[in-house]
Amino acid sequence: MKIKWNVMAATLVVTSLLAGCGAPKTEGTASSSSQTGSEAAAVSNASGEINVYTAIEDEQIKTYLTSFKEQYPDIKVNIVRDSTGIMTAKLIAEKDNPQADVIWGLAATSLLVMDDRKMLESYAPKGVDRVLPEFKDKANPPKWVGMDIWETAIIVNKAEMEKRNLPIPQSYEDLVKPEYKGLIAMPHPASSGTGYLTVNALHQLYGKDKAWAYMDKLHENIMVYTHSGSKPAKMASSGEAPIGISYGYSGIHEQKKGAPVEVVFPKEGSGWDMEASALVKKKDIKPEAKLFLDWAISDEPMKEYNKNYAILSIKQEGSQIPEGYKQDPVSQLTKLDLYQAARDREGILAEWEQKYGSKAEPKK
Amino acid sequence: MDTWLKRIRPDANQWSQNAIIVSMTIALLFAILLPLSELMIKAVTDQNGNFIGLMHFANYFSTPALVMSLWNSIQVSAVTTMIAVTLGFGFAYALERSAIRGKWFYRSVALLPLFAPSMLHGLALIYLFGNQGLISTGFFGLLPEFRIELYGPIGIVMAEVLYTFPQAFLMLSVALASADYRMYEAAETLGASKWRIFWTVTVPGTRFALFSAIFVCFVLTFTDFGAPKVVGGQYNVLATDLYKQVIGQQNMQMGAAVGVLLLIPAVISFVIDRISQRKQSGWLSAKSTPYRIERNKLRDGLFYVLCSAVSAVIIGIILVAIYGSLVKVWPYNLSLSFAHYEGFLDGQGPFMTSLLIAFATALIGTVATFLFAYLIEKSRGNRLLRQSAYFLSMLPLALPGLVLGLIYVFFFNNPNQPLHGIYGTIWIVILCNIVHFYSVSFLTMTSGLKKLDSEFEAASESMNVPWYRTLLRVTVPLSLPTILEVFLYYFINSMVTVSAIIFLYAPDLKPAAVAIVNKEDSGDIAQAAAMSTLIIVANLLVRTAVMWISGKIQRRTDTLLVRTKE
Numbered sequence: 001m002k003i004k005w006n007v008m009a010a011t012l013v014v015t016s017l018l019a020g021c022g023a024p025k026t027e028g029t030a031s032s033s034s035q036t037g038s039e040a041a042a043v044s045n046a047s048g049e050i051n052v053y054t055a056i057e058d059e060q061i062k063t064y065l066t067s068f069k070e071q072y073p074d075i076k077v078n079i080v081r082d083s084t085g086i087m088t089a090k091l092i093a094e095k096d097n098p099q100a101d102v103i104w105g106l107a108a109t110s111l112l113v114m115d116d117r118k119m120l121e122s123y124a125p126k127g128v129d130r131v132l133p134e135f136k137d138k139a140n141p142p143k144w145v146g147m148d149i150w151e152t153a154i155i156v157n158k159a160e161m162e163k164r165n166l167p168i169p170q171s172y173e174d175l176v177k178p179e180y181k182g183l184i185a186m187p188h189p190a191s192s193g194t195g196y197l198t199v200n201a202l203h204q205l206y207g208k209d210k211a212w213a214y215m216d217k218l219h220e221n222i223m224v225y226t227h228s229g230s231k232p233a234k235m236a237s238s239g240e241a242p243i244g245i246s247y248g249y250s251g252i253h254e255q256k257k258g259a260p261v262e263v264v265f266p267k268e269g270s271g272w273d274m275e276a277s278a279l280v281k282k283k284d285i286k287p288e289a290k291l292f293l294d295w296a297i298s299d300e301p302m303k304e305y306n307k308n309y310a311i312l313s314i315k316q317e318g319s320q321i322p323e324g325y326k327q328d329p330v331s332q333l334t335k336l337d338l339y340q341a342a343r344d345r346e347g348i349l350a351e352w353e354q355k356y357g358s359k360a361e362p363k364k
Numbered sequence: 365m366d367t368w369l370k371r372i373r374p375d376a377n378q379w380s381q382n383a384i385i386v387s388m389t390i391a392l393l394f395a396i397l398l399p400l401s402e403l404m405i406k407a408v409t410d411q412n413g414n415f416i417g418l419m420h421f422a423n424y425f426s427t428p429a430l431v432m433s434l435w436n437s438i439q440v441s442a443v444t445t446m447i448a449v450t451l452g453f454g455f456a457y458a459l460e461r462s463a464i465r466g467k468w469f470y471r472s473v474a475l476l477p478l479f480a481p482s483m484l485h486g487l488a489l490i491y492l493f494g495n496q497g498l499i500s501t502g503f504f505g506l507l508p509e510f511r512i513e514l515y516g517p518i519g520i521v522m523a524e525v526l527y528t529f530p531q532a533f534l535m536l537s538v539a540l541a542s543a544d545y546r547m548y549e550a551a552e553t554l555g556a557s558k559w560r561i562f563w564t565v566t567v568p569g570t571r572f573a574l575f576s577a578i579f580v581c582f583v584l585t586f587t588d589f590g591a592p593k594v595v596g597g598q599y600n601v602l603a604t605d606l607y608k609q610v611i612g613q614q615n616m617q618m619g620a621a622v623g624v625l626l627l628i629p630a631v632i633s634f635v636i637d638r639i640s641q642r643k644q645s646g647w648l649s650a651k652s653t654p655y656r657i658e659r660n661k662l663r664d665g666l667f668y669v670l671c672s673a674v675s676a677v678i679i680g681i682i683l684v685a686i687y688g689s690l691v692k693v694w695p696y697n698l699s700l701s702f703a704h705y706e707g708f709l710d711g712q713g714p715f716m717t718s719l720l721i722a723f724a725t726a727l728i729g730t731v732a733t734f735l736f737a738y739l740i741e742k743s744r745g746n747r748l749l750r751q752s753a754y755f756l757s758m759l760p761l762a763l764p765g766l767v768l769g770l771i772y773v774f775f776f777n778n779p780n781q782p783l784h785g786i787y788g789t790i791w792i793v794i795l796c797n798i799v800h801f802y803s804v805s806f807l808t809m810t811s812g813l814k815k816l817d818s819e820f821e822a823a824s825e826s827m828n829v830p831w832y833r834t835l836l837r838v839t840v841p842l843s844l845p846t847i848l849e850v851f852l853y854y855f856i857n858s859m860v861t862v863s864a865i866i867f868l869y870a871p872d873l874k875p876a877a878v879a880i881v882n883k884e885d886s887g888d889i890a891q892a893a894a895m896s897t898l899i900i901v902a903n904l905l906v907r908t909a910v911m912w913i914s915g916k917i918q919r920r921t922d923t924l925l926v927r928t929k930e
Binding site: 051057058078079080081082083085086089090092093097099159190191224225226227228230231232233234235237238239240241257258259260357 | 429490494495496515597598611612613614616692693694695696697779788870871872882885886887888889
């Protein structure tokens with residue numbers, strides 16, 4: 001209990017200090033953000049508390065939120081984070097008594113499912129015109145607005161491949177070769193958005209029957225299905241599972257940390273989904289929730305998204321393609337119909353669970 | 365006037381005591397019985413609240429994957445129990461019935477796993493036996509490779525044995541410590557061999573503790589979530605199923621059905637434990653003589669080997685986890701750094717949250733437990749009331765953490781609930797922790813209070829001293845060591861527990877143990893190990909501090925007691 005008192009005392013001191021030098025501070029931030037900013041993003045005194053549900057990676061959330069906290073120091077943002085599948089299930093379960101005010105950075109395929117169930121409220125955030133048409137809901141005002149795209153990547157541990165004298169797989173077809181038996185980790189599509197986007201890409205790429213036939217073979221080579229989409233990349237990085245089906249950013253992150261991994265975008269084209277945001281339909285919609293959605297597609301966070309994702313929903317002038325990516329990341333993507341993906345989601349997941357989920361016995 | 369006051373004062377005493385017992389019983393009712401009934405209702409109704417009988421269970425038993433998990437759980441728990449109880453018995457026997465030296469050392473090592481979250485064992489096993497583990501790769505090529513199929517039942521059993529061993533050891537060492545030596549003398553006079561004496565005297569003498577230990581280990585494994593989560597691989601067990609149903613698919617009804625299944629062995633264990641407690645106490649009489657340890661070089665030698673081996677494994681596991689948390693990029697860059705600890709000591713971080721939760725749980729829990737134990741044990745309040753309060757106090761023993769967390773979600777996450785307000789705050793976590801660890805604390809407190817002479821209460825009553833004054837001036841100071849012990853128990857368990865609060869923690873107040881699960885989930889093994897290390901260190905520091913204080917107080921009360929005797 002003692003700690004709490006100290007913290008409280010410290011907060012009191014800090015707040016009074018801030019209050020004392022409030023005027024110059026505001027000026028400073030305003031000028032710095034007007035340099036970068038589209039709209040005048042001065043420190044606002046809007047206050048309140050919002051619950052934000054998200055599937056954005058833990059380590060990204062903090063950096064993303066910095067600019068929001070600078071602009072709206074008095075809005076308390078409660079983040080509830082879990083993997084895509086769990087956030088989707090949680091939001092649907094809370095349908096009649098929604099706890100979330102804002103959904104931020106959840107797979108568009110999940111948002112489409114929710115839209116189907118009338119769980120989203122239309123809202124056109126400030127600056128929505130700048131968002132490319134294929135990155136937002138067709139309705140006007142839109143129910144959801146995209147932020148960026150993430151895509152299938154195969155993360156391969158070079159050291160382990162050398163040790164085993166195996167070539168680095170370059171395509172989906174390579175992954176089902178018998179020499180990779182037991183070496184592959186893949187996210188579980190029911191809990192992970194990355195898992196579903198890959199399974200969905202296989203469906204739209206190969207057609208239903210061929211896709212299941214392919215996954216039957218892939219299943220033979222899988223060592224473990226993980227809960228989160230980034231874990232296979234981390235397992236590849238430590239060599240625990242030398243090949244991980246994951247997404248681009250997570251592999252590049254491991255590379256930067258010094259792990260001997262190569263990030264391969266499959267030849268046939270990467271599956272993809274969009275991180276998107278939406279307003280939750282409920283009785284009292286808080287104005288702060290709308291402020292948050294305005295902020296979510298403003299310049300500051302976009303710049304941060306760009307550090308992790310090559311493809312953004314707003315055309316960036318002179319934006320750099322993050323290291324580790326091919327020159328034109330858009331050409332890496334397969335052609336996908338997200339609406340179809342959303343419609344198929346429940347059926348595919350049920351069939352997947354029945355085929356591969358019940359593999360309760362350990363592999364011999 | 366004065367005499368009139370004197371006459372009503374004892375009544376006032378009784379009245380205020382009864383009032384407190386009643387209010388605390390009601391609190392327990394809300395904290396245990398009502399949520400539990402909610403579980404039962406959920407298990408037999410559909411999503412709209414219509415009664416559907418045993419449909420969920422029928423559903424469950426017609427899904428092969430789920431039946432498989434149940435079977436897996438039973439198998440893993442049975443094997444774990446066999447190993448843990450055997451080792452626990454051997455270890456306890458060595459410490460209580462052999463002449464080996466360094467018993468205090470072995471004892472403290474055996475209890476070390478209690479200070480660690482159960483995920484730690486799994487993490488350490490990955491560092492040892494994973495595909496890139498120290499032992500699997502023969503210390504990175506120095507020795508021949510030694511690989512086992514870690515992810516699956518083998519890993520789970522290994523982690524669970526480490527987790528349940530201290531419990532088995534503790535229960536059995538209490539039983540082995542008390543023996544009637546006359547039985548052994550009689551057996552020897554009759555010409556029985558050592559082996560025969562072991563089976564006809566020692567084992568029957570500890571049979572109740574043995575039953576209890578078997579059931580406790582079985583239930584702990586059956587309902588544990590940490591180990592299967594970390595090293596279970598594709599091997600599904602009931603506890604991870606429950607998590608998947610409730611968190612993954614938000615299927616509360618099916619979750620309730622799984623919860624009821626988890627409850628069954630726990631309830632059986634509870635009943636057996638209650639019976640054995642009652643029987644065990646009649647074993648010794650005033651004429652009994654304490655066990656005498658004879659010299660036996662061979663026996664002691666064997667026990668040295670056993671104790672040293674077990675201790676080496678326990679210490680090794682913890683050291684490996686700490687080492688793993690310090691290595692930069694396992695296994696490619698083995699240089700050491702504190703990089704994985706970065707940000708863990710932040711004021712808002714999970715570790716600080718956990719410390720806050722643990723301190724609050726310990727503080728509030730200890731006060732409440734003491735007050736309640738005192739009133740039930742020492743007061744002259746209504747007998748029926750005291751008995752039902754006692755029963756309610758025992759009930760949490762039968763509730764595995766996962767089930768407790770689940771019933772709290774059902775009960776408190778209901779907008780029509782007047783107590784809905786505490787859902788999503790730190791208070792529900794604290795309340796859940798207090799209830800989770802209440803029974804053992806209550807029993808400890810009761811047995812501590814039993815040792816005090818009830819003359820204190822009688823004397824003060826006859827002198828018209830209000831009961832709370834006697835309590836504060838006499839009883840509390842005399843039972844301070846027990847109070848501190850209970851405080852420690854609450855604190856340590858609140859730091860390591862994950863099963864109940866994984867369902868309950870508020871988004872901005874994530875406890876450290878939950879953070880370990882999340883880190884492991886996203887593949888950050890090293891950070892998970894780092895967080896586990898912090899928890900162990902914090903627990904050991906708090907324990908050392910509390911023991912030091914307790915020792916000082918003990919010395920003071922001892923002199924006090926001696927003086928009163930003179």
